[in-house]
Amino acid sequence: MKELVFVFLLVIEASSKSNCTLWKLGCDCPRDHKFIMCSHLNLTQLPSRVPPSTELLDLSGNLIIILPKNIFSTNRKLRVLLMQDNNISVIEDNSFSQLEFLQKLDLSRNWISSLTKGFSIGLAFLKELQLSHNKLSSLDSNSFFYLEGLQKLNLTNNSIQSIQVRSFFTLSSLRQLHLKDNKLTSLRSGTFSMLRSLEVLNLAGNQISKMETVVFSPLTSMTLLNLTNNCLSTVSFKTFLSIHTYSTHILLQGNPWNCDCELHRVFQKLHSIQRLFLDDYSNLTCMEPPVLRNHLLMDVDSELCIAETVTVLIITITVAITVLAAMLMGERKKKKKKRRNGMQWTQQGDISDESDF
Numbered sequence: 001m002k003e004l005v006f007v008f009l010l011v012i013e014a015s016s017k018s019n020c021t022l023w024k025l026g027c028d029c030p031r032d033h034k035f036i037m038c039s040h041l042n043l044t045q046l047p048s049r050v051p052p053s054t055e056l057l058d059l060s061g062n063l064i065i066i067l068p069k070n071i072f073s074t075n076r077k078l079r080v081l082l083m084q085d086n087n088i089s090v091i092e093d094n095s096f097s098q099l100e101f102l103q104k105l106d107l108s109r110n111w112i113s114s115l116t117k118g119f120s121i122g123l124a125f126l127k128e129l130q131l132s133h134n135k136l137s138s139l140d141s142n143s144f145f146y147l148e149g150l151q152k153l154n155l156t157n158n159s160i161q162s163i164q165v166r167s168f169f170t171l172s173s174l175r176q177l178h179l180k181d182n183k184l185t186s187l188r189s190g191t192f193s194m195l196r197s198l199e200v201l202n203l204a205g206n207q208i209s210k211m212e213t214v215v216f217s218p219l220t221s222m223t224l225l226n227l228t229n230n231c232l233s234t235v236s237f238k239t240f241l242s243i244h245t246y247s248t249h250i251l252l253q254g255n256p257w258n259c260d261c262e263l264h265r266v267f268q269k270l271h272s273i274q275r276l277f278l279d280d281y282s283n284l285t286c287m288e289p290p291v292l293r294n295h296l297l298m299d300v301d302s303e304l305c306i307a308e309t310v311t312v313l314i315i316t317i318t319v320a321i322t323v324l325a326a327m328l329m330g331e332r333k334k335k336k337k338k339r340r341n342g343m344q345w346t347q348q349g350d351i352s353d354e355s356d357f
């Protein structure tokens, strides 16, 4: 009896394998075809005939170069598609258009340099898109056009220099945006304007030196803003004041701060805003002026306005002295005038006195 069951199982195993042709490529193709693993097999193209019942397909660590259009047309049940660590540089329009239930797409560590509008067609329910370690250099309004349900977008370690204002306009469900280790130099107002669900904004490891005043104000759900390792030498108070959230942690270490009185005042005011938490304030170091280089801002903080106070004092004293001197001079002139006038009067009097005679 036992042997019979065993043979029966073997037959089922064999028959199911026989209609999952992927095992021929070396894939792990279990009986129900739900989870198919084809990672690290040196595949140069996408396998055709992925069973329609597959929900997770792992193709990571292969040598795939192109994602042709409609390649997944029979795989409507796919929920997770892993293609990280391949050599993908071309994604044809409509590659994913039939994957209406796809929730996670991992394309990290490939050679993707642009995203067309056609790339995201059909991915309205995608929740997580991993695109770290690719070759993207700019983002525009087409890049993520149909990703209305996206919650997590990872663009870490690309070469992104510019983000057009409408790039994230459709991503109103987005909760995490990772732009770490890119080449951004400034942040323009409007860039994040539709991201009202965004909780985490990671901008660490860029070259940001300028941020327009209201750039963060639309981010009303933001709990973490990471600006570590950028090129900020100063910030404007208004930029952070305009963050209207319940509570936000802001990280600022690894920036070349110009420790002057102005910076001291900005941080003093920031500390007084209850909803903002400058978690790494004690680690901020000065780059300028040269005498303060590598000193902790916290250590020199109280002295930054002394020089200014002294200057103000000197100016005040100088002004006071000048005014005083002017007043004295004026007073003396008046007296002189009076005296001269008096003399004139007496002279005139003398004359009139004389004429009376």
Ligand SMILES: *[C@@H]1O[C@H](CO)[C@@H](O)[C@H](O)[C@H]1NC(C)=O
Pocket (backbone or CB within 6 Å): 015, 016, 019, 033, 051, 052, 053
């Ligand atoms: C594989 O074959 C079995 C039995 O022949 C059948 O029940 C099953 O539906 C087939 N699966 C696929 C994905 O074609």
Ligand SMILES: *[C@@H]1O[C@H](CO)[C@@H](O)[C@H](O)[C@H]1NC(C)=O
Pocket (backbone or CB within 6 Å): 040, 041, 042
């Ligand atoms: C893939 O190719 C590499 C290098 O040619 C080789 O070392 C490795 O064994 C191959 N892997 C498989 C699963 O064929």
Ligand SMILES: *[C@@H]1O[C@H](CO)[C@@H](O)[C@H](O)[C@H]1NC(C)=O
Pocket (backbone or CB within 6 Å): 063, 087, 089, 111
């Ligand atoms: C991957 O593609 C890049 C350019 O697209 C090429 O330089 C590189 O040699 C390719 N790597 C492999 C392993 O084929």
Ligand SMILES: *[C@@H]1O[C@H](CO)[C@@H](O)[C@H](O)[C@H]1NC(C)=O
Pocket (backbone or CB within 6 Å): 108, 132, 133, 154, 155, 156, 176, 178
């Ligand atoms: C984003 O990608 C980087 C690099 O691949 C990875 O280390 C990090 O864990 C990812 N972050 C998230 C939140 O997915």
Ligand SMILES: *[C@@H]1O[C@H](CO)[C@@H](O)[C@H](O)[C@H]1NC(C)=O
Pocket (backbone or CB within 6 Å): 133, 157, 181, 205
């Ligand atoms: C980004 O990735 C490339 C290789 O993928 C690596 O050479 C570079 O050091 C990485 N940059 C950062 C800042 O991690």
Ligand SMILES: *[C@@H]1O[C@H](CO)[C@@H](O)[C@H](O)[C@H]1NC(C)=O
Pocket (backbone or CB within 6 Å): 180, 204, 205, 224, 226, 227, 228, 229, 251
């Ligand atoms: C902020 O970014 C830095 C640099 O990448 C990282 O070391 C740190 O863990 C991040 N902090 C948080 C709270 O995510």
Ligand SMILES: *[C@@H]1O[C@H](CO)[C@@H](O)[C@H](O)[C@H]1NC(C)=O
Pocket (backbone or CB within 6 Å): 279, 280, 283
């Ligand atoms: C400050 O820097 C020290 C030493 O580099 C590190 O251990 C600590 O975690 C940092 N604190 C914060 C809040 O990042």
